[in-house]
Amino acid sequence: MSDPTPFRLDAGATPLLQTIGLTKRYGNFLANDAVDIDIWPQQIHALLGENGAGKSTLVKTIYGLIQPSDGEMRWQGEKMVLSGPSEARARGIGMVFQHFSLFDNLTVAENVALGLDGKESFKDMSARLERVSNQYGLPLDPRREVWQLSVGERQRIEIVRALMQNPKFLILDEPTAVLTPQEADQLFIVLERLKAEGRAILYISHKLEEVKRLCDTATILRGGKKVSTCNPKAETAASLARMMVGTEIKEVKAAAGRETTVPRLVVNDLNLEPDDPHGVRLKHISLELKGGEILGIAGVAGNGQDELFAALSGERLAQDPGTVIIDGIAAGHLSITQRRKLGAAFVPEERLGHGTAPRMKLSENALLTGHAASGMVHRGFVKLAAMLSTVDRATETFDVRKAKRDPEAASLSGGNLQKFIVGREILRDPAVLVVSQPTWGVDAGAAAVIRQALLDLAARGAAVLVTSQDLDELAEITDRIAVMFHGHLSEPLSTAQATREKLGLLMGGSSLEDREAPHAVSA
Amino acid sequence: MQLVLEKRAERSTTIALVSPLIAIGLTLITMSILFAILGKNPISALGVYFIDPLTDSYSLQEIAVKATPLVMIAIGLSFCYLANAWNIGAEGQFLIGAVCGSWLAVKTHGTDAGYWVLPAMLLLGAIGGALYALIPAICKVRFGASEILTSLMLVYVADLLLDYLVRGPWRDPKGFNFPTTAEFDPVATVPILIEGGRLHLGAVITLLVVVAGAVLLGKTIKGFEIRVVGAAPRAARFGGFNSNQLILLTFAISGALAGMAGIIEVAGPVGHLQPGISPGYGFTAIIVAFLGRLNPVGILIAGLFLALTFIGGEQAQIAMKIPLDVTKVFQGILLFYVLACDSLILYRFRLISSSPKVSSGAA
Numbered sequence: 001m002s003d004p005t006p007f008r009l010d011a012g013a014t015p016l017l018q019t020i021g022l023t024k025r026y027g028n029f030l031a032n033d034a035v036d037i038d039i040w041p042q043q044i045h046a047l048l049g050e051n052g053a054g055k056s057t058l059v060k061t062i063y064g065l066i067q068p069s070d071g072e073m074r075w076q077g078e079k080m081v082l083s084g085p086s087e088a089r090a091r092g093i094g095m096v097f098q099h100f101s102l103f104d105n106l107t108v109a110e111n112v113a114l115g116l117d118g119k120e121s122f123k124d125m126s127a128r129l130e131r132v133s134n135q136y137g138l139p140l141d142p143r144r145e146v147w148q149l150s151v152g153e154r155q156r157i158e159i160v161r162a163l164m165q166n167p168k169f170l171i172l173d174e175p176t177a178v179l180t181p182q183e184a185d186q187l188f189i190v191l192e193r194l195k196a197e198g199r200a201i202l203y204i205s206h207k208l209e210e211v212k213r214l215c216d217t218a219t220i221l222r223g224g225k226k227v228s229t230c231n232p233k234a235e236t237a238a239s240l241a242r243m244m245v246g247t248e249i250k251e252v253k254a255a256a257g258r259e260t261t262v263p264r265l266v267v268n269d270l271n272l273e274p275d276d277p278h279g280v281r282l283k284h285i286s287l288e289l290k291g292g293e294i295l296g297i298a299g300v301a302g303n304g305q306d307e308l309f310a311a312l313s314g315e316r317l318a319q320d321p322g323t324v325i326i327d328g329i330a331a332g333h334l335s336i337t338q339r340r341k342l343g344a345a346f347v348p349e350e351r352l353g354h355g356t357a358p359r360m361k362l363s364e365n366a367l368l369t370g371h372a373a374s375g376m377v378h379r380g381f382v383k384l385a386a387m388l389s390t391v392d393r394a395t396e397t398f399d400v401r402k403a404k405r406d407p408e409a410a411s412l413s414g415g416n417l418q419k420f421i422v423g424r425e426i427l428r429d430p431a432v433l434v435v436s437q438p439t440w441g442v443d444a445g446a447a448a449v450i451r452q453a454l455l456d457l458a459a460r461g462a463a464v465l466v467t468s469q470d471l472d473e474l475a476e477i478t479d480r481i482a483v484m485f486h487g488h489l490s491e492p493l494s495t496a497q498a499t500r501e502k503l504g505l506l507m508g509g510s511s512l513e514d515r516e517a518p519h520a521v522s523a
Numbered sequence: 524m525q526l527v528l529e530k531r532a533e534r535s536t537t538i539a540l541v542s543p544l545i546a547i548g549l550t551l552i553t554m555s556i557l558f559a560i561l562g563k564n565p566i567s568a569l570g571v572y573f574i575d576p577l578t579d580s581y582s583l584q585e586i587a588v589k590a591t592p593l594v595m596i597a598i599g600l601s602f603c604y605l606a607n608a609w610n611i612g613a614e615g616q617f618l619i620g621a622v623c624g625s626w627l628a629v630k631t632h633g634t635d636a637g638y639w640v641l642p643a644m645l646l647l648g649a650i651g652g653a654l655y656a657l658i659p660a661i662c663k664v665r666f667g668a669s670e671i672l673t674s675l676m677l678v679y680v681a682d683l684l685l686d687y688l689v690r691g692p693w694r695d696p697k698g699f700n701f702p703t704t705a706e707f708d709p710v711a712t713v714p715i716l717i718e719g720g721r722l723h724l725g726a727v728i729t730l731l732v733v734v735a736g737a738v739l740l741g742k743t744i745k746g747f748e749i750r751v752v753g754a755a756p757r758a759a760r761f762g763g764f765n766s767n768q769l770i771l772l773t774f775a776i777s778g779a780l781a782g783m784a785g786i787i788e789v790a791g792p793v794g795h796l797q798p799g800i801s802p803g804y805g806f807t808a809i810i811v812a813f814l815g816r817l818n819p820v821g822i823l824i825a826g827l828f829l830a831l832t833f834i835g836g837e838q839a840q841i842a843m844k845i846p847l848d849v850t851k852v853f854q855g856i857l858l859f860y861v862l863a864c865d866s867l868i869l870y871r872f873r874l875i876s877s878s879p880k881v882s883s884g885a886a
Contacts, residue, residue, distance in 0.1 A: 027529065027873070315760055337763030348761060357755035367747060368762040377744045 014077035021071035049221035064088035094167030109142035181504035208237040261291035264463035266325040280304035296478035304487040340372040343431030358410035363387040394423035415446030546860035572835035592784040594826035596808035599777030612674030614805025615681035616652040620782020623651025625796040628711040652782015660774035703797035713791035725787035736819035
C-alpha cells in the first residue's frame with residue numbers, strides 16, 4: 001500500500017467525472033432531473049441547493065449508494081456503472097458523510113480499519129494512519145477511543161479514512177456544519193492542499209460565504225434540476241441565494257426601538273448531571289433574559305445545548321426550584337406543563353418525534369403542547385374545534401403549505417412543519433420562548449419567516465432564547481450571544497461586539513481573557 | 524421487473540380498514556390447504572366453521588356469550604398496546620378477577636344477602652384484576668423488568684391459585700369431591716337476558732365498555748396521552764405526559780376489565796368457580812385487539828368473529844371430527860396475517876423496472 005502521493009492527470013479534454021442527464025425517480029417524484037455536472041481534477045466544486053433540492057441523491061448516486069433511473073456517469077471519459085460504494089472507492093471516489101459513522105467505544109484505528117478492505121496488518125495500517133494524518137495536518141492518536149474525541153476530531157477520522165484510500169475525487173457533505181470558525185479554517189487549508197495535489201473535491205454546503213471563499217466552481221440545484229454552473233467568486237451571496245431559492249428572499253427586519261423590560265427568564269447556578277453516560281454535565285449555568293430581548297447561545301453541537309433545553313423546558317427537573325425562574329416564579333421543580341402555564345413555550349431541535357408526533361394529525365400536534373393553556377381541553381374532554389382553529393391560524397399567519405386542512409405531521413416538508421411548530425407556540429403569545437435550532441434544515445424562505453416571527457415576538461415584550469449553530473443566524477436576530485462549551489455557558493457578549501473570531505475562540509474552549517492577556521501562550 | 528416495498532407519505536386509511544379483511548382472506552386460504560391436507564373437503568369444512576353457526580339462534584346466542592369476555596378484555600388490552608405497554612397476562616387477570624368476585628359469592632352462599640351481592644362481586648373482580656395487573660406494571664416502572672415476561676408468568680400463578688382454592692378451602696362439601704365451589708346463589712348470578720337462553724347481562728355491560736372505550740380514546744385528553752405515549756414517546760414527554768403513569772393506568776384499566784370479564788363468566792355462563800373456566804380468552808383477546816385495529820368498534824366486530832371460530836370449531840369437531848386444536852391454529856395464523864398486512868398501512872408494493880442493465884465492459 002502506498003501513501004497518498006500527488007498524481008498528475010492530463011487536465012486537458014476529459015473531466016474526471018461527468019454525469020449526463022442523471023435522473024433518479026421515486027414513484028412520480030423526480031429527486032434528480034437530468035443533471036449534468038462536470039468535475040475536473042484540481043478543483044473544488046461546490047454543490048449548492050436548499051434541503052430537498054436533490055444534493056444528497058446526486059452524491060449518493062455518484063458514490064454508488066443509489067442506482068440512477070436514467071442517464072449515465074463517465075469516469076475519466078469512460079462509462080461507469082456502480083453497483084455499490086466499494087466499486088466507487090475502488091475507482092478512487094471517497095466520501096465524508098455529514099453524519100459520522102463511527103463506533104464510540106472503539107479506538108480511532110479500529111474505526112478506520114473497519115472502513116478499509118483490510119489486506120494490510122492492523123499494525124501497518126495504524127502506522128499509515130498516523131503518517132497520513134500528520135502529513136495533512138490532521139493529527140490523530142490511533143489509540144484513543146472515539147467517545148473521548150471532540151466533533152472536530154471525529155470528522156478528522158472520517159477525512160483521514162477517506163484519504164487513506166488515496167482518492168482522486170473526494171465528496172464532503174456539509175463538513176463545516178459542526179465546526180467552529182477556527183476549525184473550519186483549518187479544514188480549508190487541508191482542502192486547498194488536496195486540490196494542489198491534483199485531486200477533485202465536491203463540496204456540499206449551505207454557507208455561501210464559505211463557498212465563495214473556497215470553491216472554484218459551483219453547481220446549483222433546485223427542485224432536482226440543475227439551475228446553473230457558475231464561478232462563485234464572481235457572484236454575490238445574495239445572487240447565489242437567489243439561484244438556490246428561485247425568488248428573492250425577504251430581508252428580516254428588527255423592529256426599531258425595541259426596549260427591554262424586566263427579567264422574564266433567569267437561570268441561577270444551574271448544575272445538572274446527564275441522564276445518559278455520554279451526555280454532558282451542566283456546570284454553573286447562569287443567565288438573565290429580559291422581556292424584549294433575544295439571547296443567542298452558540299456552540300458546537302454536543303456541548304450541553306440539549307441538556308440545557310431539557311432543564312429549561314422541564315423535561316428534566318432541577319433539585320432547587322430557584323435555579324430556573326420564569327416571569328418571577330421559581331420553576332426549577334415544575335413540570336413542562338406547569339411551566340407552559342406560567343407562559344413559557346418551547347421549540348425543540350428535532351421536529352419529528354420530539355416537537356411533533358410524526359404519525360399524528362396537526363390538530364393533535366397542536367393539542368400536544370396546547371393542552372396546558374389554550375382552551376383545547378374542557379373537563380378532560382378535548383375540543384376538536386379549538387385544535388383545528390389553532391392549525392388554521394398557524395397556517396394563515398405563518399404560511400404553512402400542506403395538502404389538506406389537517407394532514408399528518410410527517411407529510412409536511414421540514415420548513416413547513418417548522419413554521420407550524422414555531423407558529424403553534426407563538427400563537428399562544430408566550431412570555432418566554434426557548435427555541436433550539438429554529439431554522440435547522442429549513443429552506444431559506446421558511447427560515448426568513450421564522451426569524452422574523454422571533455423578532456416580532458420579542459418586539460411584543462417576550463424574552464426569547466435561541467440556541468443555534470448558525471452564527472449568521474444569531475448575528476441577524478439576537479441582542480446578545482453566549483457560548484456553550486463542555487457544559488459551561490460563557491458571559492454573553494453584545495451581538496455587535498461578538499465577532500466570528502471571538503465566538504470561535506469561546507466555541508473552542510478558550511476564554512477571551514487568556515487570549516487578550518499579554519502573557520498568553522500561542523496555540 | 525422488481526417488487527419493492529415503498530414507504531407511504533401518509534398512512535392509508537383505506538388499507539387500515541381493509542387490512543384485517545385481507546388477513547382473514549389469506550387465513551381462509553391457508554386453512555383450506557390445511558383441511559385438504561387433513562383429508563377433509565375444504566369447502567364443507569369452512570362451511571361448518573363459518574356458516575353453520577350463523578344459521579341457528581342457539582349458536583348465535585352462543586357466539587355473543589363467547590364474544591362478551593373477548594371484547595371486554597380486548598378493549599382493555601388495546602389501551603395497553605396503544606401506549607406501548609405489552610400486557611400479555613390478561614388470562615391471569617381474568618382468573619384473579621373470577622377468584623376475587625367468587626370469594627364474596629362463596630362467603631354469602633346460603634345466607635339471605637340482598638341484591639348488592641352481584642354488583643359487589645363485579646367490583647371485587649375488577650379491583651382484583653387491576654391489582655394483579657399492577658404487579659408487572661410496577662415491576663416495569665420501578666425496576667425496568669420486561670412486562671411481557673412478568674405478566675405472562677403471572678398467568679400460571681393465577682391458574683395454580685384458582686386450582687388450589689377450588690380443591691381446598693372453597694370446595695363444595697356436597698360436590699362429590701369435584702374441584703368446584705357450590706353453585707352460586709341467584710343474587711350472585713348474572714341475570715339472563717332472554718328467557719331460556721344463555722345470553723346474559725354481561726353482553727350489555729360489554730357494549731357499554733365499547734362505547735366508553737371509544738369515548739375515552741377519541742374524545743378525552745387521557746386517551747390522547749395514551750396514544751401519544753405509544754406513537755412518539757419523546758414527543759409525549761415534551762407534551763408533558765408521564766409515560767410511567769400511563770403504563771400503570773393502562774395496565775390497571777386492562778386488568779380491571781379482564782377481571783370483570785372473569786367474574787362475569789363465572790357468575791354467568793359457568794355458575795360456579797372451577798378450573799378451566801377460560802378456553803384461553805385472555806390470549807385470544809390479544810388477537811381480537813389487533814384484528815380490531817386497537818379500535819373499540821373494530822374490537823367488537825373482531826370479537827364476534829373470533830367467537831365464531833370457537834363455536835365453529837366445536838361444531839367441526841362434532842360434525843367432521845376435526846380436532847379442536849385446529850381452532851387455535853386458525854387463530855394463530857390469523858394473528859400472523861393481521862400483523863403482516865399491517866405493514867401495508869405504512870408501506871405499499873410497487874412494481875418497478877430494474878435499473879437499466881448495462882454490460883460492465885465499460886470498466
